[in-house]
Amino acid sequence: MTTTKTARERAEFLTDGCDHVETLAELTERIATGAPLRVYLGLDPTSADLHIGHAVVLRLLQRFVDDGHDVILLIGDFTARIGDPSGRNALRPPLSTEQIEANMQTYAAQAGKVLDMSRVTLKYNSEWLSKLTFADLYKLLSQTTVAQMLERNDFAQRYAQGTPIALHEFVYPVAVAYDSVAMHVDVELGGSDQLFNLLISRPYQVHAGQRPEICITVPLLEGIDGEKKMSKSLGNHIGLTDAPNDMFGKTMRIPDALIARYARLAAWRSAAEVAALERGLAAGERSPMDEKKRIAEEIVALYHGSDAAQAARAWFERTIQRGEIPAEMPELPLDGRTKLVDLIVAAGFADSKRAATRLVAEGGVRIDGTPVTDPAARWTAPRPAVLQVGSRKFVRVIP
Secondary structure, eight states, X not given: OOOSSOHHHHXXXXXXXXXEEETHHHHHHHHHXXXXXXXXXXXXXXXXXXXXXXXXXXXXXXXXXXXXXXXXXXXXXXXXXXXXXXXXXXXXXXXXXXXXXXHGGGHHHHHTTTSOGGGEEEEETHHHHTTOOHHHHHHHHTXXXXXXXXXXXXXHHHHXXXXXXXXHXXXXXXXXXXXXXXXXOSEEEEEGGGHHHHHTHHHXXXXXXXXXXXXXXXXXXXXXXXXXXXXXXXXXXOBTTSOHHHHHHHHTTSOGGXXXXXXXXXXXXXXXXXXXXXXXXXXXXXXXXXXXXXXHHHHHHHHXXXXXXXXXXXXXXXXXXXXXXXXXXOEEEOTTOOBXXXXXXHTTSOSSHXXXXXXXXXXXXXXTTXXXXXXXXXXXXXXXXXXXXXXXXXXXXXX
């Protein structure tokens, strides 16, 4: 790669915004050799969708791609069977092979919304972990003590509280460490909750006669609830494949306290831009509502383009802020259905009749703008009418 930057400047650029680097001096030294570094990020397919929280570390991985390094996206199809205990206060149930295979079907395509996959090598850790014998595993486990494992905050807390810790959970960080050894990597990336898993790889590599990897972590992005880290299982996520309107609407739900973090981690603004944003908000010179709209529009533009982002903003202002029914929406044929709850389920607005019944009873359902509160209501409109659930879901029901 041709560049006028010094090795130190390249290292500082690559780690800008990261919350832990082990170590910057080592990264600078290896960059100075001029040889491309072998860099990887591992993702376990614990759900079918990636979200903008994943995009924080995917964007960091792309920096290494652009800087001319050999980059690997590792799908942890084998480690997902064990279950990552990071950040857990209870035992995580392992996933079945069928669940894992279903979840990872679209990972590469979703990651491609952030990464240039034509310049990234895709690997699966079942390639080497599935071939380990019990003797191999015994040798690996002997390199780490129980005391070292209990240094992890989540393990230490669970041990102190008397919450069960299964032995297979100790195997997870060892398996991740072996990933680094098997791929002979120079750099590993991850979220801040993965720091222990990254750092434990260094002595394993030294034991294997390799140089210890440089460990780099990024901050975790809180979910739209503003409390816990973003997770599909918690329902507080913004998916990389969410439709523009959904992506915009979800972003508008973040608490004001997270405006700066979303500007930095989700909309990818520079540190200087975010500092100016924080000063403006603190001084009352910037409106939280207006800033959320700008951030939401920037996020949608990243994954769907500027035209879709502008349309999503217009849709939000028209339907959510002013309460207007949108001019365009999907259509749903009546097809002989007469019960309102059946139509709600058919439209995909509820997973079951019971859930649809609850939505009606809670006053969250309207027909042409008129609330319907009778769960036993039947569809009697003789012409096309708009079925609305909540403030964001609309469908035109056609007789």
